[in-house]
Amino acid sequence: MTTTRVASSRVQKDSNGDIGEHLRNHIHLTNSIHLKNHMHNKHGPVSTDRSLLMRDLVLLQRSRSLRDPSANRNSPSSNGVVHKEGTRRRRRRRSVDHNVVKKSGLRLSSSSPVLNFGTSKVTPSDERCDGLSENSFGNEVYSVASVKSKDRANNIKTLSDQLNEVLGDDSDDVVPSNVPARGNGPRRRKFRGARRAGRAVTVRDNVVGIKSEMSLAEKYEEEEGTQREQDMTRAVPRNGCGLPFNWSRIHHRGRTFLDIAGRSLSCGMSDSKGRKGLTDISISSASSSSFTKPDRKALPLLVDSGDNEGWQHDYSGELGVFADDLLKNGEKSSSRNPRRHHQSFTQKYAPRTFQDVVGQSLVVQALSNAVAKRRVGLLYVFHGSNGSGKTSCARVFARALNCHSPEHSKPCGVCSSCVSYDNGKNKNIREMGPVRSFDFENLISQKDRRHHHKVFIFEDCDAMSTACWNALSKVVDRAPSRVVFILVCSSLDALPHIVVSRCQRFFFPKLKDADIIGSLQRIASKEEIDIDKDALKLVASRSDGSLRDAEMTLEQLSLLGTRISVPLVQELVGLISDEKLVDLLDLALSADTVNTVKNLRMIMETGVEPLALMSQLATVITDILAGSYDFAKDQHKRKFFRRHPLCKEDMEKLRQALKTLSESEKQLRVSNDKITWLTAALLQLAPDQRYLLPPGSSANASFNPSPSPCKDAAGEVRGRSGEGFSSVNRPSVEDIWLAVVENVRVNGLREFLYREGKIFSISIGSAPTVQLMFNSPVTRITAENFRDHILGAFEAVLGAPVTLEIRIESKKDQKNLGGRSEIIELEDESESAVTREANKNKNQSIVRGKVSLAQVIKQGEGSSWSKRKALLIAEKLEHENLRLESRSRILICWKALGSVRRKLWRLKMRTRRVRLHSLWKLVSSGKCLPLRSSIL
Template sequence: MGVALYRKYRSVKFDDVIGQDHIITTVKNMIKSGNIPHAFLLTGPRGVGKTSVARLIACSVNKIDYKDLDSQVDIIEIDGASNRKIDEIREIREQVNIVPTSLKYKVYIVDEVHMLTREAFNALLKTLEEPPEHVIFILATTEFHKLPPTIISRCIRFHFKPISKEDITKHLTTIAQKEKINIDGSAIETIASHSDGSFRDGITLLENFRSFATKVSQDDVEHNLGIAKASIVQSIIDAINASDSKQVYSLIDSMQYNGVNYVSLANDLSSKFRNSLIENTNIIAKDKVIELMDGLLEVQSSTQPKQKLVIVLLGATVAKDTPKPKQNTPKKSETPTEIPPEIDESPAKEQPSEDKEQKSDKNDSIEEIWDATLKILKTEQNTIYAISRMGKIANFQDNSLTIEFKFPFHAKRMNDSKNKILVEKYLSNTANGQINVSFIVAGGPAEDKNIQNISNIFGHPEVLE
């Protein structure tokens, strides 16, 4: 049985560690001077060298060779995810007072320490505060924010940073040469780009192509990793710029049968938009970029990534400008010869001037009220917000607001009594007065063929986040 490449190429000395020079230099100086803390806390993303450095520290303080590490009973590795209860920590507390068998220090390496229960942390606290002189704790975690402040304050913390794409590419190229993996340089760069700054992820992805009989191309990598081709990503951007909703949906739907990962596609689009802002290339209208990037961030955490991506991208094809509320006044004559209607000269009931001013103010500010309501929905009811933001103000009269949507299934979802009550509640609170709301489809029965075609494609489904 072969050894996984990420284990085979794990760092065996401090000089092998790549991309963490700020940590290695400090740790080496600590050990050299003899000022060794009783507790280290190693934080940072996955696959950047935390566990490797923890093992190197254990070997270095005890002056043993890395290859002898597995045979040492005084260096104990504990997985915080599977040994997270108070009983396991109590067992450690009982064992720390026993002197090392053969080494100078007994070293406890606790990986994923954030997984410990609150009771387990409390049990560990006293030992961390006053450990025996022969004990060193090395805690490692990817989720530093979940640790109690009392634990953090008793450790010397080192934060590991993500590895640069250039360093990962160089490292993977070296491994490919040693392992005789015949792979294009562009394919290695694609793997490095999708490693999220993690050496371990990059090496694991490279191992997928270890048994390829032919030379591994960039197309092979994209197909195996579910990465959308650059030409497809550009086609989606072009369709958004053209406000072509049908083409956007068609492109996204077709990827399902090509094995494309929708979270990966969202990340690729987000990277494109971010780079366009930085480089000022304007590949898409600036008023849409930030909103698109914000929506794409939510795809990764969604239980329905495809549907969420569809909502975000179709939302960008809808015209952003909100029309002014329609006034219920008679239309002006289009021909100068039209006879004006008879005027009723009977005295009309006058509203109090105060009521008129209030009505005028509310009518003038309805767009501001709607925008403010959308911001509240984004915080409090994200799923409803994702649909509501695609609507446009169609009419506002007598404290009744009408919002129109381009697609029937959006209007249907918002007319659900539960959703409608929530929107009316936030609208009324924002306006400091009761506002009723209704949701309609733009154009009603006579909507254009493109909208009808898209509705037919969707089949009026329920929209899920």
């Protein structure tokens, strides 16, 4: 009762105006394309079709969550309502057989709308219930309570009944019953299974013993009782509306970095399993009687396709008003136009023959040969990517096995077997979801009086229960010769080896873009959709190898009713154009921080998903690297991409940018603040910020000033940012130290170094030398103990083997350097001529930090010091400085005459006297480098 009250109040709340929000939250629950458009019709490119909106609303209303349960609970039609609930659930996965339901003995109100999509199935409804309730399917209580009514239980046929009926009748008539496969009580299992649980099967066995029937029936009763108890004590729905949380989850499952954008194409229907409910209606409808019973095909997930009268008052609140209208209109229009329901492309263009199957030539060849040569196995497993044709192939194979055509091209589509399948009446082919239990034993004693293959297609078999697997593995060796099991799943991982090892395994890889494009083109021409080839390519590339995704997207695009171009596709699916992407990339790579951030913000304001944007950026970089991007437009506006073709170094930068993006993607995925991470990632693409890359990207974070000038086609030497190698690009000692500390993998050590250590000096070159200073013997020894870690961090940051000296800071050091550090950049004599030439253009001779000599000279230049005074001070300070830098092979501080400079470069300062003497001479004849002052 509590449950009912809460649910009622929720329903009331919904009817009091929260519907809009409610619908928005569950926009994907309905035939998402339409409803989404309806909900956003102000902005949508398609004008709203009121009747469609009405239908969607009614569909939603008809979900149990929006119905006032108390209104139905005790009503005479409650069983019918309950049945509809159950039916609806099943229908989310797959169609339900009207005939099956009729004959199953379920007490339905005469007006109960029941779908009939032809192919008979048994739905493991308890399994569904378990799955649903475990997933907080709030309305479970009502349906279970009613479903478990004695009347119904008494009238429901057991699985053995089904077996008897199916196996006892060799005609291709309608399968007469539908019994839920039973579960063993509630069990948490993945949603995939729950969704597929709607699949049904009817099996037969004309030799099933009464005893076994009884046991099954008893078991059913017993389980039902348990289930009822559990369900009655179960809490009210936690999602506040009764619609399952995992419906939301469906649409985000398994998304990858690069497919997020594309997946959004289908407005929440991208997940193949999520869409299965829609697509799967085609199992019998597209290929069967649905063509002749148009009212019952192509219904969205929540719709009943039967007569309307049974559900006229099966809703409440606002939706009731809409629904009444809809029903009135619907009835009128249905009487006028029997084909009022849309048939989706996936239904319409589902493969009927092996020739129709796209891109799975090996599988097709093997299966058709198996049929032709009558070498049919018992167990098959079709595994692989979603939307790649596994289920379609299973169906075609099943039809071919039973096809009576003497020709080799089976299935023929015209023989009685093919026709009965198309009409949904071929009981030799059964499809079922991930059942909990299946009485395989009954098959063992089956006598095959006719030359029919009994084909059982198990969808989502990876969600089948252990008991079911056990049962299956037991019958594997004893099964009748004409029984075929086809297990369909996306991965073999969850399947027991004992079964898999006895299966013929067929892998269905993702479909190639070319195959998808070909199929889309065929559909587009048949449907007279005017679409650019490039737009088709974009659709295909965003479908992640799933033809179903691509077909869904094409269908969505076809609703626009105009010529479909790439920008239109991009706009529709929330992608940004390539030009904008390249503009953003250009700004980021040119280190234009302000405009990068501004531009990114503007893009974000259009509602683009950060992950999708990152994916697009990665794609466009890949295209540029592959040379397939056309830079035709707006080239002059750009900085980084102004020159074309890009030089080698620029290409390398792009490669690094790709790496940075892919590394940032991981953070982006788990972060709540995706935009910030995206911004950070973009700013890291800039050359002058490469030093600030996070640890882990040591290759990017290298401070080694390896020759960077970039020779373009004209032979001109360019610097990293195309403007010459500037001192701005050089990191400070603090930057280096921070990067090194960040790179240390031991947490405690990191803090220790940060607190106690500092760089005394770094000589950067091909063989960098670092002097690390600590202020006490204890800390020095501690650091020594971790020398390897520290050295590793330095080498990762500097990108070269490092000589590390760990020392104690003396008072003299403090006095002389004022506690600050320096970088001395060395010329490597082994550098190539080209590099040396390039280095001439750089301000290579630098003594950084609080370098006394340079500072004094600077001071002297800008002040009224006499040259002599400056030199005197310089001499004194340089004296100390040079002593400290005894490792330096060359110290260049002065811009002297050419000959003197060359001498200076080669100067080896081996002894203090030599150094002082030589330097003094050079100092006297030189002058300060102007650039140096900017560094200090």
